[in-house]
Amino acid sequence: MGISNIVFLIVFVAAVAAFTYQVRKIRRNILLGRDTDRSDRPAERFKTMARVALGQSKMVVRPFAGLMHIFIYVGFVIINIEVLEIIIDGIFGTHRVFAPLGPAYDFLIASFEILAVLVLVACVVFLIRRYAGDIRRFRMKELTGWPKTDAYIILWVEIILMGAFLTMNAADGALQVRNDPHYVQAGSFPVSGLFVPLLANLDSSVLIATERTAWWAHIVGILLFLNYLPISKHFHIILAFPNTYFSNLNDQGKFTNMNRVTDEVKLMMDPDADPYAAPPPAEDNPGVPEKFGAKDVPDLTWKNLMDAYSCTECGRCTAECPANITGKKLSPRKIMMDTRDRMEEIGKNIDKHGKDYDDGKSLLGDYITPEELWACTTCNACVQACPVNISPLEIIVDLRRYLVMEESKSPSELTGMFNNIENNGAPWAFAQADRLKWAEEA
Amino acid sequence: MSEPVKVPTMAEMLASGEVPEVLFWVGCAGSFDDRAKKITKAIVKILHKAEVKFAVLGTEEGCTGDPAKRAGNEFLFQMQAMMNIQVLNGYEVKSIVTGCPHCFNTIKNEYPDLGGNYEVLHHTQFIRKLIKDGRLKMKGGGKFKGKRITFHDPCYLGRGNGEYEAPRDLLEKLDAELTEMRRCKSKGLCCGAGGAQMFKEAEPGNKEVNIERTEEALGLKPQVIATGCPFCNTMMTDGVKNAEKEAETAVMDVAELIANAEDL
Ligand code: SF4
Numbered sequence: 242m243g244i245s246n247i248v249f250l251i252v253f254v255a256a257v258a259a260f261t262y263q264v265r266k267i268r269r270n271i272l273l274g275r276d277t278d279r280s281d282r283p284a285e286r287f288k289t290m291a292r293v294a295l296g297q298s299k300m301v302v303r304p305f306a307g308l309m310h311i312f313i314y315v316g317f318v319i320i321n322i323e324v325l326e327i328i329i330d331g332i333f334g335t336h337r338v339f340a341p342l343g344p345a346y347d348f349l350i351a352s353f354e355i356l357a358v359l360v361l362v363a364c365v366v367f368l369i370r371r372y373a374g375d376i377r378r379f380r381m382k383e384l385t386g387w388p389k390t391d392a393y394i395i396l397w398v399e400i401i402l403m404g405a406f407l408t409m410n411a412a413d414g415a416l417q418v419r420n421d422p423h424y425v426q427a428g429s430f431p432v433s434g435l436f437v438p439l440l441a442n443l444d445s446s447v448l449i450a451t452e453r454t455a456w457w458a459h460i461v462g463i464l465l466f467l468n469y470l471p472i473s474k475h476f477h478i479i480l481a482f483p484n485t486y487f488s489n490l491n492d493q494g495k496f497t498n499m500n501r502v503t504d505e506v507k508l509m510m511d512p513d514a515d516p517y518a519a520p521p522p523a524e525d526n527p528g529v530p531e532k533f534g535a536k537d538v539p540d541l542t543w544k545n546l547m548d549a550y551s552c553t554e555c556g557r558c559t560a561e562c563p564a565n566i567t568g569k570k571l572s573p574r575k576i577m578m579d580t581r582d583r584m585e586e587i588g589k590n591i592d593k594h595g596k597d598y599d600d601g602k603s604l605l606g607d608y609i610t611p612e613e614l615w616a617c618t619t620c621n622a623c624v625q626a627c628p629v630n631i632s633p634l635e636i637i638v639d640l641r642r643y644l645v646m647e648e649s650k651s652p653s654e655l656t657g658m659f660n661n662i663e664n665n666g667a668p669w670a671f672a673q674a675d676r677l678k679w680a681e682e683a
Numbered sequence: 684m685s686e687p688v689k690v691p692t693m694a695e696m697l698a699s700g701e702v703p704e705v706l707f708w709v710g711c712a713g714s715f716d717d718r719a720k721k722i723t724k725a726i727v728k729i730l731h732k733a734e735v736k737f738a739v740l741g742t743e744e745g746c747t748g749d750p751a752k753r754a755g756n757e758f759l760f761q762m763q764a765m766m767n768i769q770v771l772n773g774y775e776v777k778s779i780v781t782g783c784p785h786c787f788n789t790i791k792n793e794y795p796d797l798g799g800n801y802e803v804l805h806h807t808q809f810i811r812k813l814i815k816d817g818r819l820k821m822k823g824g825g826k827f828k829g830k831r832i833t834f835h836d837p838c839y840l841g842r843g844n845g846e847y848e849a850p851r852d853l854l855e856k857l858d859a860e861l862t863e864m865r866r867c868k869s870k871g872l873c874c875g876a877g878g879a880q881m882f883k884e885a886e887p888g889n890k891e892v893n894i895e896r897t898e899e900a901l902g903l904k905p906q907v908i909a910t911g912c913p914f915c916n917t918m919m920t921d922g923v924k925n926a927e928k929e930a931e932t933a934v935m936d937v938a939e940l941i942a943n944a945e946d947l
């Protein structure tokens with residue numbers, strides 16, 4: 242084992258450890274949420290995951306962007322086989338350890354190269370679209386600052402990684418032509434091979450230096466990128482899978498029924514019930530009665546929180562949102578981004594001040610305003626549009642529930658509507674006794 | 684055409700020892716809103732024509748609680764739901780047809796957890812079944828033959844419950860020229876009424892949702908904008924008025940189209 246293998250091993254272990262550390266934090270943050278049962282119907286869940294995450298079924302609703310995304314996605318997944326080889330080579334000082342696979346290896350390397358080019362093309366297209374395109378969902382307020390930088394960083398890094406991969410192969414190919422003993426005859430280079438003649442005049446030492454630099458840039462870049470994921474919207478490449486597995490499988494029109502409300506309503510309707518009985522304590526926190534609805538991140542379900550970490554910030558939801566299209570403040574994408582930001586803030590508070598620290602802030606109010614919430618028509622367009630089966634609507638409704646049931650804060654017309662339903666059994670001020678009058682009218 | 688129609692109530696049926704095939708859940712809009720009452724009557728005419736033995740709850744029906752639930756008032760929703768379930772279970776109702784996708788969704792999806800289990804159909808699904816079973820015969824080529832019709836998907840029928848075809852199947856029976864908006868079916872744009880928006884002013888913005896949607900529909904120059912929801916009907920009707928296109932374009936429920944085509 243040479244010094245470079247030891248360096249590699251240290252870098253690799255450090256990167257994996259750092260990534261694990263970050264993922265554990267995210268897991269902890271997600272588990273701040275309330276429980277919800279998504280363990281039923283595993284077969285259907287697998288199918289949903291296979292279709293939506295693996296099969297990208299909702300991405301291709303927009304065919305061009307969908308196709309470009311599939312290039313990047315397939316490229317990224319498949320090139321990981323190459324990364325495996327690089328890791329083994331790095332640790333054991335071998336070179337192209339899979340080369341004995343022979344023709345299969347040639348085929349693999351050739352397909353990696355072609356995929357790398359497709360990834361490059363897609364990244365360039367996406368960059369142009371973001372820099373110069375006139376796509377409203379990329380120009381909105383919530384996509385300025387860090388989220389915008391994040392999107393650019395991802396695309397540029399992928400370009401650099403693919404560039405390093407092809408450079409490495411080109412230099413390797415040139416060295417193979419020279420029968421350098423370390424550079425075994427292996428692989429087929431349909432893309433980088435085109436550049437080999439250009440390198441013909443270079444000294445072998447320069448080629449070796451180039452190949453090594455590109456090799457290190459490629460693998461260190463990937464390890465850095467791995468550690469970039471948890472702070473980026475790019476984390477969706479991992480969470481898309483569990484998030485679609487735990488999708489809501491019910492009809493989208495069905496909203497959850499709150500069990501605690503059921504208990505109380507049953508008590509109210511039961512003539513034998515003791516009206517002064519204390520409300521039952523919350524299941525997971527005896528002693529404190531559970532809130533009705535959500536005010537802050539821990540009041541949401543863990544699935545809502547996983548949704549927030551899975552959000553790609555693509556804005557497909559917002560682009561379909563009737564409220565947003567007509568200029569209202571509501572943007573379902575912003576609901577997800579706010580939820581993630583607030584969750585990160587709470588996570589940092591826990592790190593710094595311990596579990597029970599209260600910073601006096603909350604998702605409702607400090608991040609999301611009632612004006613946004615009341616603009617929602619509960620039309621489910623955002624849920625339908627989301628390529629990773631996120632539901633911004635569930636969060637919106639839970640925050641509304643808090644406003645209405647804990648704070649009695651609803652727009653005055655809605656308060657009137659509630660009163661009508663309560664008093665006359667209809668949202669308008671008509672008498673219940675007149676309900677069948679239409680049948681008498683000619 | 685419009686003499687009063689006979690509408691039996693569950694109470695009357697029970698008194699005479701009869702059991703209806705299906706309960707017609709009229710809904711609040713269908714009971715009280717002048718425009719929606721016409722849809723209710725069209726559905727009743729179709730039920731009579733197909734000789735369906737049906738009944739309504741009449742004064743025993745109450746709001747399903749949908750607008751309260753979507754607005755966040757889960758208490759009020761569950762109060763309404765439990766009262767309705769008590770009445771429905773009291774009459775041992777098995778099968779319900781609704782005149783409104785919101786009632787349809789709520790009773791079908793949200794009542795079971797609270798003890799209300801019924802087979803629930805939206806009126807377009809029920810009418811389609813009547814035709815399929817040969818109980819309602821369409822002569823075809825009625826009044827709407829060759830007319831340009833576009834269908835606006837109600838959110839709680841379409842995206843909410845995945846039913847895009849039942850209303851379209853019925854429209855096809857009219858021999859009309861069906862034309863689709865760009866945003867149709869799962870990509871259909873909301874009319875702006877759902878989530879209790881019907882009962883309040885919209886938040887500040889630069890346009891009303893119903894105007895946006897009606898403009899899209901009017902862009903196709905249809906003679907009829909068809910809907911399957913009394914609230915969509917109101918929103919689209921307002922939109923058409925706003926564009927001063929009432930003379931060219933009518934907003935009608937699919938049930939009205941079927942009833943009118945057959946001169947019921
Ligand atoms: S459900 Fe609400 S947030 Fe989602 S698209 Fe419809 S109006 Fe917008």
Ligand code: SF4
Pocket residue numbers: 551552553554555556557558559573574577626627628629630631633
């Ligand atoms: S919620 Fe879904 S559709 Fe909306 S921005 Fe996030 S990933 Fe995209």
